[in-house]
């Protein structure tokens with residue numbers, strides 16, 4: 001089932017401080033949506049509005065045409081929210097924890113045990129239903145959090161920095177799972193880590209300085225960044241100034257260390273343009289070097 005979330009001139013103020021204003025976007029199911037932005041940009045605040053935990057100070061959010069600000073009930077019925085920190089109940093077993101969340105979601109007793117079993121299998125935690133959560137690794141706890149999010153088969157899944165605390169292998173597994181879920185649902189992942197959504201996002205929103213500075217496909221962002229990333233041998237280069245520190249990175253080349261620099265022009269005679277990574281495109285855009 002196709003679903004849609006629409007942001008209409010959405011704005012949020014805390015006291016006198018305007019966190020963002022006039023955010024407009026249409027988000028559709030059937031592909032993963034990445035919400036990127038630096039720390040403090042307002043991603044968590046936006047996520048709290050989308051999950052109906054907080055009301056915006058201006059504008060509206062509509063789910064399939066209906067305001068979730070005035071009537072949060074429908075959104076709450078279809079929502080699976082994966083918070084940054086999955087609530088931890090150390091003495092509950094995985095089964096008990098999921099049954100507890102199912103109860104909060106108002107699921108009928110008949111469905112619960114079958115769903116719990118299927119979900120533990122989906123997140124590769126079959127045979128751990130009787131284990132207490134305190135004996136789970138960080139990654140296993142995160143997967144239990146995902147299983148809890150998926151109880152009642154939500155149409156919308158919103159995950160806030162879901163890979164925090166996971167090791168690289170667990171990150172990859174989490175990404176793959178979210179990408180798979182996004183095929184038939186509306187899945188939004190909020191993060192400041194580009195690699196979390198790099199290979200899986202179909203649609204990208206960059207929130208910076210109170211507005212969406214980009215909304216489009218990752219490919220289009222890469223296309224617009226073409227011609228702005230240079231590579232040259234490190235020996236040619238003196239000290240990197242503080243101003244451009246975030247725009248320069250070092251990579252291991254075949255003949256030694258190379259500098260990769262995001263810039264419209266560079267002075268090095270042996271610099272050549274290279275294909276940008278999504279992270280370089282993002283950093284270049286945030287710093288105003290790559291015009292969007």
Ligand SMILES: Nc1ncnc2c1ncn2[C@@H]1O[C@H](COP(=O)(O)OP(=O)(O)OP(=O)(O)O)[C@@H](O)[C@H]1O
Pocket residue numbers: 014019037038039040041042043044045046192
């Ligand atoms: N309840 C609140 N009252 C006042 N200011 C707030 C409140 N919640 C958030 N802020 C401020 O709003 C801004 C955006 O915060 P938010 O947590 O949404 O950013 P973020 O993009 O999610 O950052 P991070 O990645 O660090 O979580 C910050 O400056 C924060 O201090």
